[in-house]
Amino acid sequence: MALIKTVTKVFPQDMGNGSYFVGIHLLLEDDGTPVIDRDFGEQFAIGQEVDTALKVRIGTAAQETIDSYKTRKAMFDSSAYETARTQIDGGLVI
Numbered sequence: 001m002a003l004i005k006t007v008t009k010v011f012p013q014d015m016g017n018g019s020y021f022v023g024i025h026l027l028l029e030d031d032g033t034p035v036i037d038r039d040f041g042e043q044f045a046i047g048q049e050v051d052t053a054l055k056v057r058i059g060t061a062a063q064e065t066i067d068s069y070k071t072r073k074a075m076f077d078s079s080a081y082e083t084a085r086t087q088i089d090g091g092l093v094i
Contacts, residue, residue: 004029005066010039019043022050026062028069035069 006027012020023041027034040062042054075081 019045
């Protein structure tokens with residue numbers, strides 16, 4: 001599994017209530033195929049500091065998404081899953 005991540009800033013989106021949506025865009029590719037392509041962020045009041053807590057919340061959400069993908073990918077690639085698929089396939093009659 002060759003994972004490549006690209007993280008870029010999201011252009012602030014006006015929420016219309018004196019705040020903006022700010023955050024990151026995460027693109028995660030597995031062997032050249034995009035598997036995660038989404039924004040992570042929060043509402044951010046005008047004049048608010050980009051503090052550690054904000055960065056941690058956004059980073060944690062992005063990391064949880066990466067970890068979830070890696071867990072599911074490991075299950076998908078496991079020999080036990082492939083063996084089960086083969087056994088099910090062998091039992092199907094057409």
